[in-house]
Amino acid sequence: MxxxxxxxxxxxxxxxxxxxxxxxxxxxxxxxxxxxxxxxxxxxxxxxxxxxxxxxxxxxxxxxxxxxxxxxxxxxxxxxxxxxxxxxxxxxxxxxxxxxxxxxxxxxxxxxxxxxxxxxxxxxxxxxxxxxxxxxxxxxxxxxxKADRAGILQGQIVLDAWQKNTAALDRNGDGVLQYVMLEGEPGHQDALLRTEYCVKTLTEAGVAVEKLASNSADWVRGQATLRMQQWLETFGDTIEVVFSNNDDMALGAIDACMAAGMTEAELPFIVGVDATPPALEAVAAGTLKGTVQNxxxxxxxxxxxxxxxxxxxxxxxxxxxxxxxxxxxxxxxxxxxxxxxxxxxxx
Structure with a gap:
């Protein structure tokens, strides 16, 4: 109904x-x-x-x-x-x-x-x-x-972009999508299912992926900024996609990239979940490539x-x-x- x-x-x-x-x-x-x-x-x-x-x-x-x-x-x-x-x-x-x-x-x-x-x-x-x-x-x-559905749709956003223009995501041209994962609260059902199904959507479609790193940022923007800063120091521009279990953490990843001096064109492909008002503003600005409306x-x-x-x-x-x-x-x-x-x- x-x-x-x-x-x-x-x-x-x-x-x-x-x-x-x-x-x-x-x-x-x-x-x-x-x-x-x-x-x-x-x-x-x-x-x-x-x-x-x-x-x-x-x-x-x-x-x-x-x-x-x-x-x-x-x-x-x-x-x-x-x-x-x-x-x-x-x-x-x-x-x-x-x-x-x-x-x-x-x-x-x-x-x-x-x-x-x-x-x-x-x-x-x-x-x-x-x-x-x-x-x-x-x-x-x-x-x-249902949390698995959010993961599927988040993965589909990345999959659509990969199929539309693989070179834009596959910056090093190795045919593998390198990603990092910002996870919500440890053990939380939504975090677990969103994490699992966003990647599963890609692998089931035949996309080769490589996880560079994953860690909990507890749904919090500031914590995600710190995680992303650490990953940028370690992996630099080899990070092609950032999966985030929610929008606040995705925005934290964007904050870290901008603080590192990246332009919009240099940002990795960042996706979130929730479609909060700040996230929608980021989609409009082009810094957040997609989100999933909760x-x-x-x-x-x-x-x-x-x-x-x-x-x-x-x-x-x-x-x-x-x-x-x-x-x-x-x-x-x-x-x-x-x-x-x-x-x-x-x-």
Whole structure:
């Protein structure tokens, strides 16, 4: 079901919620849906985009339906212990729904058990819990995108460029694509799958590749800059492609190249994931050759639809398209300079 088709359905669900909360009698207080949102790290560029979209959509939904949507945003600053405490606080405050972007995807069981004991539905997003943990309760859900698909599309961007103009990427003319890999958080599912499938896409298409180096930069732009500086000192212009598990690290690689005095034409072929606003600017500038849109607005809309339905005791499937009764999957989309206009905000 498309997002365009889901919205009328979600509006009907929320209308039913309003009736349940306050009835039709005039003069009653505006009903409030209280949602606790726990983030692994609020300064993460993609997450900040999701939160911004969520708040914008919530304001529009409030105005359309006469309901108050109260979002309490908490930043765990990469501490699972802090996030667990934040969930406890949300429950004590009487939140109707809790949304969690996990610090540690293997630590969901504790949070699910807390929510179940309190009878409060929980929506995980962007960092997928272990399936066994999500299955612990029928009121636990996940909103996100399949990480292997991001890797495939990222690899396809490079593959298309290789097939279109091999000489432009194969600077040393050896017929082998030499690359470095900026990885996200060690052990993180998205980092592992994006890393695996971007390269697999090339090798399955018959492209010979050579990994010069790979290392974690923990999704962070500054760390990626330091990694890239080290690799430039070691490998110099033999680096033909930079794969990055997210856009912030890709931008960090660009920062290092520019600090080393490279011109745009001298940059390696750098690709990221997320299609954040700064990344789209870099694609427009030609320094970032491509990215893969991780649909922040789509995730926000699905989260909001789920929250409205669950807060009113409605069936989640009446508001969103669920797979296996638990999952809302959004599609990734490859972004290059050729289709960039489709992803830029409207003027």
């Amino acid at each position: 498309s997002r365009r088709m889901r919205r009328p359905c979600s509006l009907l669900v929320l209308a039913a919620l309003l009736l349940a909360l306050c009835g039709c009698a005039p003069g009653r207080e505006t009903p409030t849906i209280r949602v606790g949102v726990a983030l692994y790290l609020q300064e993460d560029t993609f997450l900040s985009t999701v939160v911004q979209s969520l708040e914008q959509l919530a304001r529009a939904r409030e105005e359309a339906l006469g309901v108050k949507l109260n979002f309490n945003i908490a930043d765990a600053r990469s501490s699972q212990a802090s996030q667990n405490e934040q969930v406890d606080r949300f429950l004590q405050q009487g939140c109707d729904v809790i949304c969690v972007n996990l610090v540690d995807r293997t630590a969901a069981a504790v949070i699910v058990d807390k929510a179940q004991a309190a009878g409060v539905p929980i929506v995980f997003f962007n960092r997928q819990p272990v399936q066994e943990d999500l299955d612990r309760w029928d009121q636990a859900y996940y909103v996100g995108s 649909d922040a607005a789509g995730q926000a809309e699905s989260i909001l639809d789920l929250c409205c339905a669950l807060a009113g005791g409605q069936d989640a499937a009446s508001a969103v398209a669920l797979e296996d009764g638990k999952y809302v999957w959004l599609e990734y989309t490859a972004v290059t300079k050729e289709n960039l206009e489709d992803f830029l905000p409207e003027a």
